[in-house]
Amino acid sequence: MLFDTLDIPESLLAAQDEGKLVVFAGAGVSMGTPSNLPDFAALAELIAQRPLTDLEKSRLDHFLGELKAEGRDVHSLAVEALNRPSSRHTRLHEEIVRLFERPEHVRIVTTNFDPHFTTVVRSVHPALPIYSAPALPRGGDFHGLVYLHGAASGPARDLVLTDEDFGRAYLTEGWARAFLEQLFSHYYVLFVGYTLTDPPAHYMARGLPTEPQPRRFAIIHEEPARWRRLGVGVIPFTVGAGNDFSSLTAGITRWAQVTRGSNFWIEDQIIQLLARPDPMALTPEEANLLEWSLAHDRSLPYFVRNARGLPWVEWLESRRLLVPYFDHRAAFDHWRQRQIAAWIADQLLEGPHERSFELIRRLGGRFSRELQRQLVMQLGDVTLPVEWTFLLVREVESSDQDAHYVLGKRLHVFVEHNLPAFWALFRHCTAPRFMVDAHGFGERGSPAHLRVALAGDASVLWSVWNEAVVTRFAEIARPMLGLLLVQLESAAELARSINGEADFIRQVTAGRTRLARMDPDHHHESEPNVLIDMLAQVVAHLAKSPGGLAEAEIQGWLHAPGSILRRLGLHALAESTETEGAKKIAWLTECVARFAPDSLEHRLAVTLLASLTTPARAETAVETAVVPAAPQGLPPLADLLAMDSARLTRVLRVNRIEPVDALARLRELDERTRQNPALSEHVLWASLLARVSWRRLPPLQRDALITILQRPFALAAHVRDVLRCLFSQDPLEKDAREAEPPASAAQKAQLFAMSCRIWEAIRDQEMPLTPAADQTDWISLALNDGVGTYHLVRFWMQYVSLQPPDHANPTLPTEVAPILADICTRETEVARRARAVLVQDIRFVMARDPAWTTANMVVLFDFDRIGDEAWVAWRPFLDHGGLSRPLALAMLPHYRAAQPRMLRAEEEVIGHYLGHVATIMVHVRPAETAAWLQALLPALSERERLRWARLAARDSEGMPDQAQRELWDAWLGAYWRDRRAGRLGGVTLSLTSAEAAIMAGWLCALPEVFAEALELVMHSPAPNFEHEIFPWRELRKSSLPVRAPVGVVALIEFLLRNMEVGRVSHESVSEIADALPRLAILRAPLLRVAEVMHGHSWVPARDFRAKIEREFPLSQ
Template sequence: MKIKRVVFPEALLNALRDGRLVVFAGAGVSMGPAGLPSFRKLAERVAEGTGESIAASETDDQFLGRLEKDPGVKVHKRAADILQPDNLKPNALHRNLLRLFQGTSSDPVRIVTTNFDCLFEQAAETGGLFKNKPKVFEAPALPLGSRFEGIVHLHGSVKEPEEMVLTHRDFGSAYLTEEDGWARRFLVSLFAKYTVLFVGYSHSDTIMTYLTPSLPPDGGEKRFALVGRKSNDLDRWRKMGIKPIRFPQENRDDFTRLDEGVKGLAGFRRRRLLEWREEITRIAAQEPLNINDEDSDTINYALGSLDLTRLFVNAAESLEWIAWLDDRRHLKRFFAEGNLKEQDKILSKWLANQFIRNHFNQLRSVTSKHGRRLNGYFWNILLQELALAEENTVDPKTLSRWVHILMNHVPVDVDGYFFFKLMKHCARAGEFQSLLQVYDTITVRIVSFSSDFKQSEIDSLDNTMREFWNTCLKPNFQHIAHTLLERTTMRLEKRYAMAWEEEGNRGMDYDSSFREAIEYRDQDEEPNGIDLLIDVTRDCLEWLARNDSDTAKLWCDRFAGANAPLLRRLAVHTVRIRQNWSANQKITWLLEKFDVYEIMTLDEILRMVADVYPQASSQQRQELVQAISQYQAPSETSDNSSVQSAYRQFNWFQWLHRSDPDCSLLKAALDRIQSQYPQCQSRESPDVNYSYSAVNLSESLGYAEKLLTKPASEWLPDLLGYQPSQEEERLSGQSRGDLLLKVCNAAERNPSWGLDLADAMAAQSEWGSDLWEWVIYAWEREKTDLDQDSKRRILAYLRTNELHQKRNARAIAGVLNRLIQNSDAADFTEWPDPLHKIAIAIHPHAVTVEDKSTKDPQDRDWFQDAINHPSGKLAEFWCHSISHWYRQQTETPQELSPEHRRALDTIIEDHGIPGKLGRTILVSWLHSLNYLDSTWTENHLLPLFDAQHEDFPCAWDGLSWGHFSLEIAELLQDKLIDALQQALDFPENSLERFIKLYVIAMSYLINDAKDKWICKFFRHTQKKPELRHKFTMQISHLLRNLDENSQREWWKVWLKDYWNNRLQGIPSPLENAEISIMLEKWVIHLQGVFPEAVSTAVQMNPVNLEKCSRLLHHIDQSNLIDCHPNDLARFLIHLGKSDHLPLSWKHSPNVPRKLLKKGLPEELDQELRELILKIEIT
C-alpha cells in the first residue's frame, strides 16, 4: 500500500494491524534533528585526544576495544557522556515510530533499539501519547523475545554505561559466547515469532553484522527495512533475508521522506473507524476500474479486518467488484473445504445478497473458474439468499440454474427450512425439474441411517417436507406424479435394503411396523421419520388410480412382488381405493398376490376385504372363506395350536361378518368354529393378529377414559388376566406395563374409581396383584384429588399387613410423604400415629428393594436415586414428620422426640445402600436437624462429610440439595475445604452443586483474597480449568442478589484484590471463558463500586460475549447511565474492541445513544460514536 509515496508491503501492514510487528530502531533514528552521532562517529569522538584512528582493517567495535585495552581509555564512560548532550530531545521520528502502536494490552509497544539514548522513553512520556508508559528493558536483563512488550535497549543505555555494548568483547559476550549470548537468545525467539521493521540502519553497520546471524534462514515476508531510494545496496539487504522498503530521497543524506512515510504509516494505523468509513465508502462506491493503486491497496488492506470488511460491503454495489476480488484471491476460500475466516463470511453474504438474483452469469463464471465446488458455508449462504428472496424477484431460468449448481454438491449441514422455501419458489415458477432436484436432496437425508445427519436435522426436514408436500407437490401432481413416484419408491427401496443389511431379517420392516395404517389417520399428526415418504407414495398411487389406472395397476403389481412389507401394504391400499375395479377383481388380485394372514400387510388386507366383501359374488366369497379356513397356527408357538388356529379364523370371519351381517356363508363358518371351540366368543373389536389368551385390552380399553366408562369391579377380571406373550406384545405394541399405567391414570383422574378397584381386589383377596402398586402410585400423585374420607380409606388400606410387600414399598412411602406434607394441624393431630406405624412396618420391605444403579458410588447422583427409592422416601417422611411435630409443640424442643430419634437411628445404623440413600435425605435436612438437636446431628451426620467416610459422596450430594446456611457453613468449613480434592471426582452435576456450596461458604467466611478458600480451590483445580469457570459463574449468581452495601463489603474484603491478583496470574491467569463471565455478569452487579469495577475490568482482554448477550438490556434497566455515564462508556468501549459484538446489541442501541446525551469527555464521546458505528455494521 502506498502511503506518503512509500509502498508498504501488505504483510507488514497486516502484522501491524494484528499486533505482530516489532520495530528495530538504529542510530539513524537519533541522528538528524536529535543530533546524535552514528556508531562510526561515536567511535571517532571517543578517540579524540588519544591520537588514535580507525585502521582500514578494523571495525568500529574492534577499534573501541583497542582503545579500551591500550591506551586504557574509559570507552563506556566517554561514550555515555557524548550521547547525553544538553537539551537533547526526541525528534518526530521517535514519536511516529511509537505512534505505530496503540499502547494497549491488545496492541502494546514493541520497539527494540540498539541506540544508547533514552529518547524513546522521553517521547512516550510527552504529548499524551499513551495512557500508561511502556515498560523499558535494558541489557543484559532482557525479557523473552517471543513475548516481550515495551522498549528494549538491546545494547544497554547511557543509564548504565558499563553495560553498554561497544567493544568487540562486549559484542562477543552479547552474541557469541555460550555462557552469555543474551542478545542472541532474545533475538532468535523474537525473529521466530514477530515481523520486524528495521529503521535507521545501513546494511554495512557494524551492528547489523551481529544482528543478522540471529535471523531464521527462511523468514518469508517477515523482515523489512526502510531504505532510501538513493541507496545502491538493495541486493545486499535482500541477501541478508531482509526486504527493502524504499522511500524517496533528493540525495543520500535526505531523510525527510522517511519521517513523512513513518508519520503516514502511524496515521494509517491510528485511523479511527469513522475515518475509515469515509475513505472506504468513497472507494467502494466507484467502479473498481476507476480506482488508483493506492485506493486498491486500501481495499486489499480493509478486507483483512472484520470492521473494515463490513464497511466495504455496506458501500460496494458495482458488479465489477466480483472479478476484482477474485483476481486478488479474496474469493479463493469460497471454493475450498474448511472453515472460512470471519471476513470471508461477511463477503460471502454480500456476494449472495447483491448479485445472486440478477447477475447469475457473473457469479457462475467465478464458480466455474473454481470447478463449481463450493465451500459449505458459502453454499448455505447462497441457498438462504435464494430461499428467502421475495416472491417473483428471481427469474425462473436463474432459479433453475442455481438449483442445478447447488443440488449437485450439497454439504452435510443444511437447514431444511431453506430447502422448503426454495421449493416453493420452484413450484411458483413452474420449474418442476428443479423442484424434484431439491426433493431428491431432502429425501436422501430422510432415508439415511448415516451418522453424518443428526436426528434433529432429519426431523426438521421431515416436518418441513410435510408442509411442502401439501402446498407445493400435491397441487402440481399432473406435472410430476410419475417422476415423483419413481424417485420416492427408489428411496423407500434403498431404505429397506439398508435396514435389511443391518438387521439381517428380510421379513422385518421397522418403518412398516411403526406405521399403523397406510391411509391418513390421526396417528399421523406426529409423524415418525419416514412417514412423509409413505404419504407421498400413497398419494401418488391414489392419483394414478384416479387418472391413469393402467399405470397404477403396473405399480401395484410391482409393489405386491416386492420384499419390503411397506410397499406390499401400499399395493393393497391402492387396489382397495380403485374405483374402476369390481369387488371380484380386487379379491381375485388379493388371493393371487397375498397370504390373507400375512402379518405385516394384514391391516390393509382387512380394510380392503371389509370394503369389497358385501359386493363380491358367491364364488369369490367362497374362495376367500376357503383361504381363511386353511390357516393353521405353527405348533411351536403354542401348546394348543388347534385352538389358536380356530381363534384366528374366528376373528377373521367375525371381522367379515361385521361388514356383511346377513352373509349365511360367514354365519355357518362362525357357528362351526364355536361348536368345536366354545371359548371363541364375539368381541366388540375382533383382531386377527391376537390369540385367545391375550384379549386385546389395548384396543378395547384404549386410554384411561375408557376404563372409567364402567365400574372398576367389572373390569377386574380382564385387568387381572391380561398377560400377553412377547410375540403378542410385539404385534400390539402393548405390554402389561402399559395396562398398569392406564389403570394408574384412571385412578388419578377419578379417585373413587381407584378406591372401588381396591375394594374389589380386597373382596377377592387379590393382595398379590401388581395392580395394587399402581393404584397406590395414583394416590401419591398431587393431581389425584383426595378428600378427607378418601384419605381415611387409603390409610385403612396402607395399614393392611398384606400390602406390606417389597413391590409396594416405594408407592406406600410416597403416599405417606404426600399425606404428611399436605396435612394441616387437625390432620396431624389425628394421623401421626397411624402414619408412623405404617412407616415402621414398611421399612423392612423398603430396605430389600434392589438398588438398580450400576454406577460406582463416586459417580452416582445420590440425591436423585434417594428420592426415587423407598428408603429415601421414608427418610423424607420422617423429616417432614419432625417438622410438623416441632411446630405443634407449645414449648420449643431442645432435642428430637424418642420416636423420631429411633426412626433416624434406624436409618443411621443401616450399612447397606438403602441406608446410604436414607442418610442422603437426612443430610439435605442438616440445617433443620442441627437447629433442633445439634448433639444428635454432630454425632451422627457430621462424620459423614469426612473424606475418609464411605458416605462421603452421598453426604455432600445430599447437602447440596438442602438449605446451606451460615451456621452450616461454619460447622463444615474445614470439612468442605478438605473435601475439595476428592470431590473433583464427583459426576458433573454433583460437582457443580458442590462448587456452589463451596462458593457460598467462601462468601460467608473468607477473610481476604489470600485466604485458603481461594488458594486451595485453585491448587486442586489446576488441571481442570472448566471448574474455575463454574467458580466464576457461581460468584456471579451471588453478586446478582447482593445489595450495594454488601457489594462494597465484598469488594473491600476480598473481591477487588482477588480480581487484581487474577490479572497478574495469581493464583492462575484468567481464561477467556472466565473473562466473558466477569464482563457480562460481574461488572453490572457491582454498582456499589462501579467505577473501580470498570477500572479493573478494562484491564482484561475484550473477549467476545455470547451472541444473545442481554448485557445492554440489563444496563438499560439499571440506573448506571445516569449515575456513572463516563465509567459505563469506558466499559462499553472496551467491550467493543472484541472481534464480534453480540448480535443482540444491534437491536438494543439505546444505551450508547443515551450515553451520548450525557456530555461525555471528547475522547470518550468519539470512541462511543465509533462503537455505535461498529454495532450498526455488525
C-alpha cells in the same frame, strides 16, 4: 503492500496484526527536523571535537575506545552532545509508535541514546514498560521500549560507545547478545534508520541467525547487497535532494494510517475508491489498499457494504482472489471468508446473469461449499432465472437445513409459476441415494452402515407438499403418482442391493399400522417414508375422483409382490368411491386369505374388512380380530379372584376404575381374606391397591382405607403396595386444585402411625448393597426401587414442617426424632436409601434442630470416620441439597476434608462441589477462606477453575454494598491481587486470559469495590471471551454508569479492544452511554469507543460518534 513508496511484505503485515513485530530504530530516525541529532560518526566527531579521518570513521568504536584510554570521558561528553534543549521528537518517532495497535503489542528496540521515543510512548501508552541496558527483559517474551545500548537519561557509564563497551555487551557479559538471540528467534524484525557502517548495526548483524524464510527486513536507501547477504530482506526507499528522508516518513505514516488509523477514515478511503467507474483503472497503491481491506476484519465490512456490481467481482478475479471461492474442495473457517462469499453471491445473482454465468465458466463451473450455500440461500427470489436453480442444486449438502429450506421455497414458486421447472426440481429432491449412518438406527456404538435417503430434506418437501402441491392435485395428481412410484421403486432397488427388501420395508413403514395413518406432528427426516405419505394422499385423491383410478390398477397393486404396493392397493380400495361395497368385501376377503397372517398388510386387510362389516367397532377392529374381547364393566369379586394374572390385568386395563370403586372391592377382598387367610397372597390385592390413593379419596373413605391397611396380612404381604397407596402422592401437601381438603389432625396421626409401622416392616428387608456409592444417583434409585423409601421420608419432612417451630428451643418433634436417628444409624440398604433422601433436607432439619442435626446428620459426611460410605450423603446433597450459614459452618471441616475425593470424582460431582464451595466463600466467608483457596485452586484444572470463578461471580450478584465490601476485604481483593501477580499465596498460579474474562464480568456484581477491582482487571492479562459472555445488560441496569462513569467508560474501551465482534453488544454499549452523566472527561474515551465499534462494523457507529460530539462537552 505498497504504502506511498514503501512496499511492505505481507509477512511483516501479518506479524504486525498478530503482535509479533519488533521495530529496531537507528540513528537515522532521530537525525531529521526537529530532532536534528547526530548519527554515530557525527557524535564521535562531537566527542573528539574535530573531524575524523576515513580510517577513524571505519573503526568508530575503536576510535572512541582510544579516546577513553587517553583520559577523555567519552560517555559524559556523549550525553552533553545529545542533551539539546531545542531537540524534539520527529514525525517518524510518532508514526513508528502508531504502527502498534495495542500497548501489549508495542515492541520497539532502539540503539539511540536520546529520549524522544520515551516522550512519544509516554504520551500514548503511559504504563508501557521502558528498559535500558544493561537491565534488559527476556528477548523472547517482552513488550515495551528497549534502549539496547543505554539511554542518555540514565547513568552515562551504561552507554555502549567504545569497543570495550561493545565487547562487554556482546561478548564477555553478553546481555545484548542474549537478548537479541531470543528476540530474533521469536519475532519478525524491521530495521529503520540504520547503515551497516554504524557500529550498532555491525554488532547486531553478527547475531543474525540464518533462516530459509526471512523474518528480518530493513528499510534502506543504500548497500542492499550487504543486507541481503546477512539474510535481511530489503525494502528500498529514495533519498531526495539535500539528504531528504521525507519519503521514509511518508511511507511509514501511510502504513500506520492505513493499518492503525481511524476506522472512519479507512471507510471513507474505501468508499472513495469503490466509487470509481472502472475498477481496472486503480493505481497499484489504491488496489493494494482494497486488497488489504479484504484481508482484515475491521475493514472488510466497508468493502462488502459499498462494492456493488459484477465489475468488482471481475476485479477480484484479475487479482486472483476468487480462486478459493470456486474450488469445491475449499473449506472456510473464518468469518471474513464467509462474508466475502456472501458478497460474491449477491453480485453474481444481481447480474447481468449471462455475464455471471460466463465468469463462473471461466473459473471452472464449480463452487466452494460456502459460496454455493450463499447462492442457494437466495433462490427464493422469484425473478431469478431457472438456470441458477439447476446450477446450484446438484451440490447441496444433505445436512444443510437452511439450503433445503430455500430449495423448498423455490419448489413453491415453481409449482405456481413454472411446472416444467417444478417437475425437474421435485424429481431431483425426491431421488433416492445412499447415506452413511454412523450409528445405525440411532443406537450409539453400533457400526456405521449405508441407508437409503432422499437428495432433498423430507421435512421441507412435506411442508411444500401440504402448502402448495396438494392444492394443484386436480392437474398434477396423475403424473405425480407415476413419479412417486418410480422414486419409491428406485429407493427399493437401492435398499435391496445392501439390506434386502425386509429392511427397506421396516425403514419406510416403521410406526405405521396402516399406510394412510399419518401423525400431523410427525417429523420427517431425509427418509423415503415421506414418499409413502405423499403416495397416500395422491391415491386418496385419485380414488375419490371420477375415473381417477381404474379397478385394474387397484387389483394390480393388491397382487403385487411387495408389501408396500399391497398396502397401497388396500388404501386405494378403502378410499375408492367407484368400487361397490360388495366387491370391496370380496376383494378384502380374498386378501385376508392370501396375505401372510403375521404381515402388516394382513393386519390392515382385517381392519378394513372389519370396518365394512362392524362400523361401530371400526377403530378396534384389529383388536377384536386378534385379541379376545375384554368384558365391559368390572366383574364381581368372585370372578376377579378366579382369573389368571394376564386376564385380570387386561380386565383392569380395559375398565377404568375410580379409587372409590377400587376401595369398595378392597373392602370385599378384606372381608374374604379375614375369612380365608390364603387370599392374603392373591395378586388382586396389589392390583386394587395400585388403583387406590389415600389422597384422592373423600375424607370418610380415608378412615376405611386405613382400617383395611392396618391388617397384619396387608403389611406383611403387601407393605410396598400399602406404602405407595398412602404416601406416593404427598398426602399432607396442600393443593388448591384438588377438591378434597388436606388431612385432619386425626388423619395426620393415623398416617404417621402407619408410616412408623411401614418403616419397621421394610427397614431390614434384604436388598443387595448398591456398589460405587460415589457414582450412584441415590434419589432416582430411591424413587424407582419399588420399596418406597423416598415417599416415606418425604412424608416425615412434610409432617415436621406442619408442626409449629419453637424458635426459643428449636427441636424436632419427639415422635419423629427416633425414626430419623434410626435412618442415620441403621446399616441396611433400605436405610442407606432413606439417608440419601433425608440429606436432601438437611438445611431444613438444621433450622428445626441444629444440635440434633449436627450430632446425627453432619457426621454422615465424614470420610475420615466412615470412608466411602459418606458418598451416600454427599452425592444426593450435592445434587439436590441447599446450604444455610449454620449448616455451612457446621460442615466446613467436612468440605475441606472431602476435597481430595471430590476432585477425583466425575465431572458433575466436581461441579456441584465447587458450587457449594463458591457459595460458602462468598456468603459465609469463613476465616480460613484464604487458606482454603490456596489448597483448592492449584489442585483444579483450568476448566474447573473457570467453573469455580463463574459460580463465585454468580453468587456475588445482588449483594448489598456492605456485604460487597466485607467480601472484598475478607479475601476477594487479596485473591485478585495475587492472581494478577501470577501467584496464590506462596504457590505460582498464573491468571489465564479465560479467567481474566470471568473477572471482568464479575465487576458488574461489585459496584461498591468497582474502582479497586477495575484497576486490577485492566492490568491483568488480556481477557479472552471465546467461551464467556460479558453481562452487558447487567452493567447497563446497574448503578455503575452513574456511580463510576469514568471507570465504566474505561472498562468498555478495554473490553472492546479485547473482544471479538460477535461477543459485543453494541446496542447495550450505546444504552450505557445514554445513562452516563454528560461530563467533558468522558468525551475523548467515548469517541475512542465509537472508533472501535465502527471497526466492528456496527452500522450506527457514525451516529453514535455524532451523538457523543453533540452531547458531551469539550470542557466542563
